[in-house]
Amino acid sequence: MHIPEGEIRAYLDKELNTARHEQVKTHLDSCPVCQALAAELSGRTCRVDAYLTTLEPGIPQAPQMADARDRLKARLALEDTPQPHKIWPTRWVKPGDTRSGSNKEIENMWQKLFTRKTRPVWALLVLIVLLTASMAFSPVRAIANSFLGLFRIQHISVIQVSPDALPSNLGRSSQLEAMMSQDVKHETFGEVQTVSSAEEASQLIGMPVRLPSDLQGQPVLQVQPASRVTFTLNSERIQAILNEIGRSDIQLPKGLDGTVVTIDIPAGLNAMYGDCSPGQGGDPDMPQPMSGRNCTTYVQIASPTISAPPGLDVEKIGEAYLQILGMSSEDASHFAKNIDWTTTFVVPLPSSGVDYQDVNVDGVTGTIVQNPGSGSYKSYDMLWIKDGVVYALHGQGVDATIARGLQVANSLK
Amino acid sequence: MTFSKRQIKAAQAGSETSDFDSLFQENWARVCALLFRLVGDWSEAEDLALDVFWRVYRRPPRSNLNLSGWLYRVATNLGFNALRSRRRRREYEEQAGYEALEHASPSDPAEVIQRRQTAESVRDTLSLMKPRSASILILRHSGMSYAEIAEALDLAPGSIGTLLARAEREFEANYPQSDDR
Numbered sequence: 001m002h003i004p005e006g007e008i009r010a011y012l013d014k015e016l017n018t019a020r021h022e023q024v025k026t027h028l029d030s031c032p033v034c035q036a037l038a039a040e041l042s043g044r045t046c047r048v049d050a051y052l053t054t055l056e057p058g059i060p061q062a063p064q065m066a067d068a069r070d071r072l073k074a075r076l077a078l079e080d081t082p083q084p085h086k087i088w089p090t091r092w093v094k095p096g097d098t099r100s101g102s103n104k105e106i107e108n109m110w111q112k113l114f115t116r117k118t119r120p121v122w123a124l125l126v127l128i129v130l131l132t133a134s135m136a137f138s139p140v141r142a143i144a145n146s147f148l149g150l151f152r153i154q155h156i157s158v159i160q161v162s163p164d165a166l167p168s169n170l171g172r173s174s175q176l177e178a179m180m181s182q183d184v185k186h187e188t189f190g191e192v193q194t195v196s197s198a199e200e201a202s203q204l205i206g207m208p209v210r211l212p213s214d215l216q217g218q219p220v221l222q223v224q225p226a227s228r229v230t231f232t233l234n235s236e237r238i239q240a241i242l243n244e245i246g247r248s249d250i251q252l253p254k255g256l257d258g259t260v261v262t263i264d265i266p267a268g269l270n271a272m273y274g275d276c277s278p279g280q281g282g283d284p285d286m287p288q289p290m291s292g293r294n295c296t297t298y299v300q301i302a303s304p305t306i307s308a309p310p311g312l313d314v315e316k317i318g319e320a321y322l323q324i325l326g327m328s329s330e331d332a333s334h335f336a337k338n339i340d341w342t343t344t345f346v347v348p349l350p351s352s353g354v355d356y357q358d359v360n361v362d363g364v365t366g367t368i369v370q371n372p373g374s375g376s377y378k379s380y381d382m383l384w385i386k387d388g389v390v391y392a393l394h395g396q397g398v399d400a401t402i403a404r405g406l407q408v409a410n411s412l413k
Numbered sequence: 414m415t416f417s418k419r420q421i422k423a424a425q426a427g428s429e430t431s432d433f434d435s436l437f438q439e440n441w442a443r444v445c446a447l448l449f450r451l452v453g454d455w456s457e458a459e460d461l462a463l464d465v466f467w468r469v470y471r472r473p474p475r476s477n478l479n480l481s482g483w484l485y486r487v488a489t490n491l492g493f494n495a496l497r498s499r500r501r502r503r504e505y506e507e508q509a510g511y512e513a514l515e516h517a518s519p520s521d522p523a524e525v526i527q528r529r530q531t532a533e534s535v536r537d538t539l540s541l542m543k544p545r546s547a548s549i550l551i552l553r554h555s556g557m558s559y560a561e562i563a564e565a566l567d568l569a570p571g572s573i574g575t576l577l578a579r580a581e582r583e584f585e586a587n588y589p590q591s592d593d594r
Contacts, residue, residue: 044578
């Protein structure tokens with residue numbers, strides 16, 4: 001009887017109890033098969049260790065524990081401080097608590113506060129999500145992540161952003177964290193549902209589902225629930241954030257305080273083809289990238305709407321957003337005047353390492369980003385809008401080129 | 414050291430010398446080092462580490478799970494998510510590479526570049542592996558015992574040897590140059 005591989009590995013690592021260690025040792029002394037396996041395991045461990053050693057810091061740097069503790073304490077304390085700028089009564093439904101029966105009250109409250117006028121205000125959406133994501137990530141990373149995540153829009157305009165020009169401490173801003181935890185409410189209306197057919201998905205998302213015919217295999221079809229993000233602007237806090245990131249020069253429109261903006265995101269379809277294993281999981285707040293080697297993800301969703309009070313100076317907000325992204329005030333002012341902020345999503349992409357281009361796809365103009373890969377491994381993100389429906393495609397694998405992405409996108413039936 | 418949800422709650426209630434403080438002090442450097450291996454940049458590793466502790470404080474495990482195990486589970490989740498964001502990581506690595514070059518003696522820039530390229534390939538390989546396999550490798554290489562890895566990843570301690578051997582095989586199969594060996 002030979003020793004199982006895992007036990008030999010544990011023996012080599014001195015992870016067996018003393019009695020078992022001795023037993024394995026005795027066996028190894030007399031068993032050439034297990035000796036050979038031990039040698040093979042040991043050799044592989046050495047080789048893999050040599051590679052992993054390259055991840056260790058070449059320049060030792062002691063982590064700043066005291067500073068980090070202070071930052072953590074400040075962050076926790078700030079979140080626990082009651083805020084004076086609450087528009088909503090305390091019976092305001094908690095994020096995600098859609099079964100409390102308070103929605104009607106919210107609607108009434110909303111109607112009293114504003115004459116509701118629905119219109120897309122993409123600049124705000126971008127700003128909100130940019131800031132939301134910045135909590136956990138650095139800004140460029142956040143932008144890249146959200147490319148397929150939340151934004152579903154009508155027109156796309158790409159601007160290139162130099163990572164050096166972004167405020168490096170945005171992700172560390174404690175005021176930003178407070179804003180995200182207290183001024184932004186997120187509600188999800190239901191759970192993610194895995195469905196068995198395109199017809200079922202069509203019923204759930206309220207429009208015919210189109211699927212690419214050029215991908216082999218049965219996709220995993222998931223319907224993402226509708227959701228709503230409500231943002232109550234707190235001008236004092238926004239100013240504090242700008243101060244914190246060293247951009248107190250950026251001017252926001254007057255009279256923002258208390259303005260409530262809601263983003264309604266309809267239910268959408270998510271279809272996964274190929275080897276799409278979910279990411280690490282375990283943390284519902286984090287994006288869960290697909291980690292499969294050859295995976296194509298297709299998203300179809302009706303364009304979200306943003307509701308904001310009439311008269312909101314969208315152009316000025318867009319200008320501030322561009323400045324936060326590193327544009328000079330003159331350029332931002334010029335750019336902001338020449339764009340229809342009510343229908344256009346300005347996609348910021350880092351100016352280094354990312355190759356994007358406008359492409360004709362599905363009969364309209366879309367944007368595709370080829371991500372830097374490793375060796376033969378590639379990935380792309382594609383986004384286009386047709387007839388009020390946002391489509392997104394993400395491919396990764398050895399053949400995930402722009403040409404292949406276009407081929408898949410143009411095969412939608 | 415094992416912390417329960419009740420103890421975390423007590424800490425949240427304002428106990429000055431809390432168990433959470435102990436958890437922080439005992440694990441801060443190790444969590445930072447673990448995250449550094451994955452992202453290759455100290456300031457990003459520290460930001461992520463701070464987020465790890467914030468999450469553990471705000472959202473302790475639902476049951477009386479071992480808190481330090483939970484801590485490392487959150488850390489590996491955040492670390493691998495960051496690792497998979499290739500674009501961002503590359504920028505950091507380029508920056509780290511420049512910094513390393515600035516600090517290196519003039520005679521060994523080629524070595525620094527080679528090491529950086531290898532580290533990049535290693536991180537790429539980890540990001541392509543099954544998440545559990547990649548986590549086991551990085552935790553083991555961070556100096557954790559089988560028992561600690563089992564706690565962090567919610568696995569049976571007796572399975573770690575098998576999974577580690579499998580993970581190393583998977584690493585070699587995925588590493589770009591492994592065919593040349």
